[in-house]
Amino acid sequence: MIDGFGRRISYVRMSVTDRCDLRCRYCMAEKMTFVPRGDVLTLEEIVDLADMFIARGVRRIRLTGGEPLVRKGVDHLVAELGRRIGKGLDELTMTTNGTQLERFAPMLFDCGIRRINISLDSRDPERFRHITRRGDLGQVLRGIDAAARAGLRIKINTVALKALNEDDIAPMLRWCAAQGFDLTLIETMPLGEVGGDRTEHYLPLNDVKIRLEREFQLIRSLERTGGPARYYEVDGLGVRLGMITPLTNNFCDGCNRIRVTATGTVFGCLGHDQNIELRELLRSGGAEAVNHALDRLLAGKPRRHEFRIEDERPAVERHMSVTGG
């Protein structure tokens, strides 16, 4: 799959639910309305869609959400998709908030997943509860521990938030190094109404980097994974630090991905509304109709997102939890 700017799409993020057991302040509103369960793709339909993507050259699939591990039957889905690894699919991964990992980590490894991203914005229990509006840090840390014991490689994702977790970032980096995890920092993106002022907590990663450089030597790595992160080696710590800077530094030239929501809408870009509904095509037209629709999506895939934190309205109405983070 090649888009109108010549970018090869080899990576799909599939949201398996828009529901989540946390309500992170920068991600969701406190009172969220989730899509009716009847509108969500069945697990079989997700697998069928994944097969169509693989047939068109997709090599990596990341399951996300919402929180993927709260979807009923997710273990069957992971097992089914895991069977595609080495048969068209190079890698199956997941992004999770970690709350359900204590139960599911061994299953993920057994099904062929080898690395996962776990979101963790603070290791202080009170701050964690405040940011997530309800989370139990101990439960997440037990999940992370279970994932490490199961043999999964772990990357921690931390959204940098002014006045909420600024001074957690350096300790988080040291902790990740001690645990053998990588760390990626993310700027808050203006996606969906969250019932508060995002600018209040927006923290540009340039500022974070300057602060980290007082304590650590960051050596820019030339590695690009096709993803949005820029990477640094942290001298002496042996940890890889990623920075995702959608606001201060656009990175869309090398974009290799598209995203499918839990209801089967495929988006060309996280920051635009360009999309095609695949669910009915999948149900009535099968692979041919879906392929035709994908061609249209690729031809119109936006060149880049245009996030501006100072804008009063979010760049797009839908939350990250809908598109699949």
Ligand code: SAM
């Ligand atoms: N529930 C899973 C999790 O917590 O990782 C997967 C979905 S979540 C939407 C994926 C990632 O998006 C998380 O790391 C979360 O912190 C991040 N995220 C959500 N909303 C965001 C926003 N508005 N700006 C930047 N990152 C956001």
